[in-house]
Amino acid sequence: MAQTGGWLLWTLALHLYTLQGDALSVTMRESSLEVIRGDAVNLPCSFFTSSPINQLNVIWTVAPFSSPENPIQVIVYDHGQVMEDPSLIGRVGFTGIPWSADIVLNDTQESDAGVYRCMVNNPPETTDLGIGELALSVLTPPSLPVCQWDGDVAEGGIVTLSCSVEEGIPTPEILWDKLNPEEIPLPVNMDGDMSGSVEIVNSSSQTSGLYRCSASNPLGTEHCYVNLSIYSTPDTSSGILQGVLLTLAMSLVLLALLLLITWLHRTGQDGRWRDRKKDEYNEIPYTPSLMKRSFV
Secondary structure (H helix, E strand, O other): OHHHHHHHHHHHHHHHHHHHHHOOEEEOOOOEEEEEOOOOEEEOOEEEOOOOOOOOEEEEEEEEOOOOOOOEEEEEEEOOEEEEOHHHOOOEEEOOOOOOOOEEEOOOOHHHOEEEEEEEEOOOOOOOOEEEEEEEEEEEOOOOOEEEEEEOOEOOOOEEEEEEOOOOEOOOEEEEEEOOOOOEEEOOEEOOOOEEEEEEOOOOHHHOEEEEEEEEEOOEEEEEEEEEOOEOOOOHHHHHHHHHHHHHHHHHHHHHHHHHHHHHHHHHHHHHHHHHHHHHHHOOOOOHHHHHHHOO
């Protein structure tokens, strides 16, 4: 009886082992991958099955990071036939089908980033699909940033230097420096993930110079520049004082000229009057009647 019970337990254990062996299993050897834009990347997906693979079905899909609610079919292997998504023809393919479900993705683009799912089915094994997932990130260096300035470039004004970059994964770090006469790092106000600004208050002639914005991530650094010139405004109070003094000086000169002309005019009149009186005094009148009377 004991031997009969032991044999039954051994038979039950063997049957359970056989059922477990019939279950399809999928293994993703990586949970996440990174690739530089333009490079190729291999997406690994291994599966184990104990049944013939003449009915093997493999489907790869991706839920883009930009729209995870809209998954896209990448490539399908179905009964020996391969079908790619039209937008990926020439860029995606299986590398070991039917023995593995690995695929290669060439000339990667930012739009390729997302969560990839490898789904394997091989009837008559369990109807539950074997599914594996991995996240793919496509890295890009910073694009060339754009530098701008805004504000009052007169002395004492406020000037804002801004810098923005369109591309970069991971998100580029924005830095500002004043380059001359010596390199000085400046505090940056981040205006979102991809732009940063510097505010310069109470600007002066020492504020003038060359400023540089740097956009950096692990793949590289790009720069743009702003050449800032602060001009001095004329002192209004000193200008008014100079105008008053000039007007006063001109008035004094004109007054002096007027007095000189008046004095010269009066001096000339007095001289002519004296000359006239002198001529009248020296003149002897000629009286013919008197001369006749003296010779009789």
